[in-house]
Amino acid sequence: MNEQVDEAPYFVSNQTAEAVFDMGEAIAALQRAYAGPVTKANNPSRTNVHGEGVDFRVLPAAPAGSRYFGAKIMGVTFQPGGGGFKGAGYVIVLFDRDTSKVGAFVDGKFITGYRTAATSAAALDRLAAPGPIRLGVLGSGFEATTHVRAFAEVREISEITVYSPTPERRAAFARTMTESLGIPCVAAESPEAAQAYFRESADVVLAAARSRGEKPILFGDDLRPGTTVVSIGSTAPHQREIDASVIERCDVIVCDNLAEVTDETGDLIAAAEAGISFRDKCVSLHDLMSGEAQDAVERAGIRMFKSVGGGLQDVVTAGIVLEKAVAAGLAVPLPVDFAR
Structure with missing residues (x-):
């Protein structure tokens, strides 16, 4: 000290x-x-x-x-x-x-801004398989930028595909990541192109952008087996980012604050209202870091870290x-x- x-x-x-x-x-x-x-x-x-x-x-x-x-x-x-x-x-x-x-x-x-990205990277380091990753990104703003930089601290990123609604912003994001990190980054031209990349290639999907009109922007069918999802854009009851089908497909959901994620985020509230059972597969970030959730993580096909931030x-x-x-x-x- x-x-x-x-x-x-x-x-x-x-x-x-x-x-x-x-x-x-x-x-x-x-x-x-x-x-x-x-x-x-x-x-x-x-x-x-x-x-x-x-x-x-x-x-x-x-x-x-x-x-x-x-x-x-x-x-x-x-x-x-x-x-x-x-x-x-x-x-x-x-x-x-x-x-x-x-x-x-x-x-x-x-x-x-930066502690959020650092926490997500800390979780990703324990959730994603070792070795290089192909990264899909939803969002091209500050949170997306800081998260990609943080992920690069814990994994080699071989390629990035990004999508956000504004063509100029996603193109600028792709240029910045390519130039500053030396990682090939391309901008998907449509939601469908991004979804195809997620289904066919992505090892990790970062959802870092609340949707326009609070409608989900990531769906369960977008994820291929073995994917790790990091969702940080919905932190309040009225906010939406990922569809209830993502909650249903995930085999383990790591929460930085278990009670706040399960009871106070719009994505999980919507899943509960759709009749999807998820509480038995939610574990705390402490459980992940201490090793108490290791068996659940190893058994999981699709894994997710869901963050609301915390003191x-x-x-x-x-x-x-x-x-x-x-x-x-x-x-x-x-x-x-x-x-x-």
């Missing part, structure tokens, strides 16, 4: 978080954290508060064996009169077990970022002292 952090509290900016972040290090840390004790006590579900024109969310965690515990706090505002999204802010507050003090305030914007991911990643920022002289000491 970095003893230099004792002079906290610090502020770590979004730019600093991006400068010191290391994807491989984050993936390994999350694998260790989820392999340890993960319970409702040290990794509870998020708390949501809905007010007039605002949403407020708190994601707390006290990861076992970690120097830091705390919470990500997220505030969202909406346009007056029932208008659309206005803006959002994130801060991760870390408390230091060693000093009993507030350790840092970490801007959570960058970390929120443990924020706190673990922010803790790494804090210590690296302090060591690099990039964390800003705050001229405050909280009473204890």
Whole structure:
């Protein structure tokens, strides 16, 4: 542990978080954290508060064996009169077990995006067969980009096929992945072309884009035996990404937060309403990382990781970022002292 952090509290900016972040290090840390004790006590579900024109969310965690515990706090505002999204802010507050003090305030914007990809890659590393993979991607935005980069940390990717509704965006995504990662990436010209690639070639399918009109964009018939699915685009009851037929075809479903995934995501709610039984094949990310779900994973033909995000991911990643920022002289000491 970095003893230099004792002079906290610090502020770590979004730019600093991006400068010191290391994807491989984050993936390994999350694998260790989820392999340890993960319970409702040290990794509870998020708390949501809905007010007039605002949403407020708190994601707390006290990861076992970690120097830091705390919470990500997220505030969202909406346009007056029932208008659309206005803006959002994130801060991760870390408390230091060693000093009993507030350790840092970490801007959570960058970390929120990248800890999601790191967690998915941590799961993929335990779910997908060893060796090179052919990757199919639904979505061409930020989440799709960060996930492909994270997957490249744990598997050799031999080729990528991407589809999203806007031709310019999927073409740009294909160019970026080809140029920055050196991986051949092509843009599918239609949903049907993407589905054909999934059925005939893809070893891993990443669903990283909520559909227009909240209609499913990935179906059970799109998946060939042995596929690993990573679904991260639907995290709330009203959101949809994958069809109930995907839930039906999967033999094991790994959830970063078991209760939130099964009871509070639109995809699983729709599966339940369709009469599809899935709870007996859902396991926690802790079960995957600790080895408790190894037999179920080995028996599974089609495997899925379904993510909603969580405080443990924020706190673990922010803790790494804090210590690296302090060591690099990039964390800003705050001229405050909280009473204890």
